[in-house]
Amino acid sequence: MSPRDFGGDFEELDELFSDPEDRRLAAILTSVQAPEVTADPAFRSQLRRELMQEAWGRSERRRRKGGGAFWRALFTPPGFAWAGAVAGVVMIALVVVALSHGPGRDGTVYVTYNVDPIHPVAAVQPIEVKFSQPMDPTSTQAAVQITPATQVNFQWTDPTTLKITPASGSFAPNTQYTVNIAPTVAKTATGAAVPAVKPALFTVAPTPSPVPTPSATPSVSPTPPAAISGEHQVASGSASAMAWLPDGSALLYIAGDGRLMKASASGSAPPVAVAGPGVLRFAVSPDGSTAIFASAGAVSTVGVDGSKPNQLAAVATLAVGWSADKPEYVTDSSVVTPTGEVKLDHALAAGSAVALSPDGSRLWYGGHVLDLTSKKVSDWPSPPPTFLAWSPDSQRVLYSNASGLAVAAFDGSSPVTVSGSVVSGASWSRASLIVYSGGGGLRAIDLTAAPPNDEQVAAGEYSQPVLAPAGQNLAFARSGGIWAARLLKGTTASSAAPLDKAAAVVTSFMQARAGGSADQAQGFLDAQGRRDFTTQGGPQLLRSTTPKLSRSFTVLSGSTASGARFVERLVLADAAGKDVDQLDETLTLVTDPSGAILVDHAVDGAAFAYGGGPAVLAVTRDGNSYKVEFDSDLTPASVAGGIRLVDAAGKPLALQPSVQGRTLTLPAPAGAGPIRLVVLPGLKDKNGHGAAVEYDLDLSALAPGAAS
Amino acid sequence: MSSLPSHADEVQLVERAKRDPAAFGELYDRHFSQIYRFVYSRVRDQSAAEDVTSEVFMKALRGIGRYQDTGRPFSAWLYQIAVNAVNDRYRSQKPTEDIDSQVAVSDRGPALDEVAILNEEVRQIWRLVETLPAPQRTAMVLKFQEDMKIDDIAAVMGKSPGAVKLLIHRGVTRIRENVGAAPRRVR
Structure with missing residues (x-):
């Protein structure tokens, strides 16, 4: 410590203190100053960085408001009008790099970027790296690393400013990029190496959501507007017979092992056994409380919850049913009704087509109809047609013959052909609607139309369709499982949602979720949608823990039989705002009876790491080809082994892909069957990094004619 | 400097x-x-x-x-x-x-003079400065530690130059009353 030179301030002390002792004390306080306090260098640097960041941000905001900041010229050189037209550029100093022997005034190089993690930039926004000192172009360009892998062009607008533009002309939308300057690679013009630099992080703004355009090729079997929603599996295995409880809350079916099972419509709980094994056929009571079932040599009743099993008779039966709330059954020679036994005019052979009407008043057997009250038999023309179903009111019969499907009165009169299809099964649980599986999908016949209107309501596998007597629940068999869905067409509730309006709903829905507003997000869900988001292991409406939903975008959208379908990419970020995970969520939207467009079904795919090799950003269909956009420039040679299109059975389809930059074009196979795009780890970006995990995407929404 | x-x-x-x-x-x-x-x-x-x-x-x-x-x-x-x-x-x-009631703050960390000033008397002086009422202490720090002019201190503190002089004068007087003859031994 050394006394300071007090200089001219002695005069002030003299003025202040008349007492010599006071002056002496003051002089001591002045000359023996407290020692220099040294702040933590890290704090000093950090504060400087923050100040510079704030300063650059403020300056840029002023510039955008029309101010004439000096660096405007630096960042808007001649020929830069293209970049200048892009809104949302925020100049922020991100990094201060200390150079041990740098040529700068204080041995420091400042590296600034024209992007930041907060403000999304346009896809055509060039990235500018501004150094505070002239740099060596070759080493600096070699040091630039961009993730996802992107082929870029470099341009030095002056010795301190490097402009980076993607070779394709634009960055990938909806993608978070990092630009890193590799440590010690870049050198200043005087040869000083730049040490580690904090990378720039920025996100490219989305482009309009892909809306598929209709195929230019006329579709042989155009898919009609959406008519089914909320498809979900309720049980595994096969079913030899299925019937809904009258209120549509649960489905009874005979499983492959012969047990009578009950599955909830929602599929939220495992099916439970009601009776069996060895059940051959069954019928549910009109009030839905009891089932009558037949096994070899016995006929019994049981509560639909499995309670109160009761054997009615030890007899082989050909059909079972209900007369009001009383069981009845058919043996090979008679019908046992609540009021007594009605003898048949001839013995029935095993395997004969025998069916009791829903009200138990009539019996179809081999081209004859027996009125169990009057005992009168109505004979149908010979040869008899193939019986398919009784009408719900027991007055009519649905059957098939060589001409197709027809409906006639129970006595065979007034036949009407309702469809040219020839099928072996159909469900007629509503007076006005018949559903059946045929033509590569689910079809419905609207009997209220004149003539009856037969049309496909959904493409795909919908075997053994059974429509609930009330409500909209539909059961069907698919790929070794029992599924349920809601049939919108011809029922009283929701209908297809227009794709454009549904897209707006999806946007609002996702914004509410990203904003953490549960109430607002719930408002976009119908009852089924709410169930999906509250199902254990199902999609999460909000994410309360890190990583949290930071943004989302539409990978694919289109109209399907189930409704307007959107595959939304949810990007999850850590606390620092860096994207770390992503997953695809498939949303199906319908229009409810009030006209509101709501999310009716949601299902999550598996999460996969962000930045783990090429990732699909968007898929669209353009005429006869699929256009698949990735976030990375691809290695063309890797496409053949890294991409597959498979049909519903998992069979790979022939590919003739073409690659340009990060865009892959695939010929779309003919037909409207479900197609899946599979991305394998063999697909490499330009730097040789493969996709982290296998990824597949259902392209059904992009089927010809599916687009709206 | x-x-x-x-x-x-x-x-x-x-x-x-x-x-x-x-x-x-x-x-x-x-x-x-x-x-x-x-x-x-x-x-x-x-x-x-x-x-x-x-x-x-x-x-x-x-x-x-x-x-x-x-x-x-x-x-x-x-x-x-x-x-x-x-x-x-x-x-x-x-x-x-x-x-002014926050004098105890100075006890939580090392005083500047405790760090580098070995002279016991000077250390005593600075500790006394820290016990002064805030306005006096601020004025004295700015004057004797930061070497500022009275007018500048006045501007900083939002007071008149005369008020600043009074604050400093009172501060010094108070210290002298407490330290006795100790300052004389500093040199």
Whole structure:
């Protein structure tokens, strides 16, 4: 410590203190100053960085408001009008790099970027790296690393400013990029190496959501507007017979092992056994409380919850049913009704087509109809047609013959052909609607139309369709499982949602979720949608823990039989705002009876790491080809082994892909069957990094004619 | 004693800093140490000193557009922000207590003189300074530690030069009453 030179301030002390002792004390306080306090260098640097960041941000905001900041010229050189037209550029100093022997005034190089993690930039926004000192172009360009892998062009607008533009002309939308300057690679013009630099992080703004355009090729079997929603599996295995409880809350079916099972419509709980094994056929009571079932040599009743099993008779039966709330059954020679036994005019052979009407008043057997009250038999023309179903009111019969499907009165009169299809099964649980599986999908016949209107309501596998007597629940068999869905067409509730309006709903829905507003997000869900988001292991409406939903975008959208379908990419970020995970969520939207467009079904795919090799950003269909956009420039040679299109059975389809930059074009196979795009780890970006995990995407929404 | 540029140079730099982030960075580089030192002398806690120093420079950045040269050093403006920031900090943390009651703060961390000044008498003097009421202490620190002119201190503290002189005079008198003849042995 050394006394300071007090200089001219002695005069002030003299003025202040008349007492010599006071002056002496003051002089001591002045000359023996407290020692220099040294702040933590890290704090000093950090504060400087923050100040510079704030300063650059403020300056840029002023510039955008029309101010004439000096660096405007630096960042808007001649020929830069293209970049200048892009809104949302925020100049922020991100990094201060200390150079041990740098040529700068204080041995420091400042590296600034024209992007930041907060403000999304346009896809055509060039990235500018501004150094505070002239740099060596070759080493600096070699040091630039961009993730996802992107082929870029470099341009030095002056010795301190490097402009980076993607070779394709634009960055990938909806993608978070990092630009890193590799440590010690870049050198200043005087040869000083730049040490580690904090990378720039920025996100490219989305482009309009892909809306598929209709195929230019006329579709042989155009898919009609959406008519089914909320498809979900309720049980595994096969079913030899299925019937809904009258209120549509649960489905009874005979499983492959012969047990009578009950599955909830929602599929939220495992099916439970009601009776069996060895059940051959069954019928549910009109009030839905009891089932009558037949096994070899016995006929019994049981509560639909499995309670109160009761054997009615030890007899082989050909059909079972209900007369009001009383069981009845058919043996090979008679019908046992609540009021007594009605003898048949001839013995029935095993395997004969025998069916009791829903009200138990009539019996179809081999081209004859027996009125169990009057005992009168109505004979149908010979040869008899193939019986398919009784009408719900027991007055009519649905059957098939060589001409197709027809409906006639129970006595065979007034036949009407309702469809040219020839099928072996159909469900007629509503007076006005018949559903059946045929033509590569689910079809419905609207009997209220004149003539009856037969049309496909959904493409795909919908075997053994059974429509609930009330409500909209539909059961069907698919790929070794029992599924349920809601049939919108011809029922009283929701209908297809227009794709454009549904897209707006999806946007609002996702914004509410990203904003953490549960109430607002719930408002976009119908009852089924709410169930999906509250199902254990199902999609999460909000994410309360890190990583949290930071943004989302539409990978694919289109109209399907189930409704307007959107595959939304949810990007999850850590606390620092860096994207770390992503997953695809498939949303199906319908229009409810009030006209509101709501999310009716949601299902999550598996999460996969962000930045783990090429990732699909968007898929669209353009005429006869699929256009698949990735976030990375691809290695063309890797496409053949890294991409597959498979049909519903998992069979790979022939590919003739073409690659340009990060865009892959695939010929779309003919037909409207479900197609899946599979991305394998063999697909490499330009730097040789493969996709982290296998990824597949259902392209059904992009089927010809599916687009709206 | 650091060598400062001329007032004209400083005015020019400040004007540039209103538009040029790099010029503000230069101001920061020039004044960081003295502001941090002053703040530390008042709060005696590294974490608190860092918080307040950050606040000072952030406020300076946000307000520099409104800064007008009055002929005083730019540092006087920074000290003014710092004084207010320190006062605000104590006011917000302990609203019922005046900063004068915060003498115990000095006991939490090492006093500046305890760190480097070996002379027992001088250490005693500075500890006595820390026991003074806040206005007296601020005025004395700015005068004797930061070597500021009375008029500049007055501007910083929002008082008249006469009031500042009175504060300093009372502070010195109070210390002399307590330290007795000790200061004479310093040299």
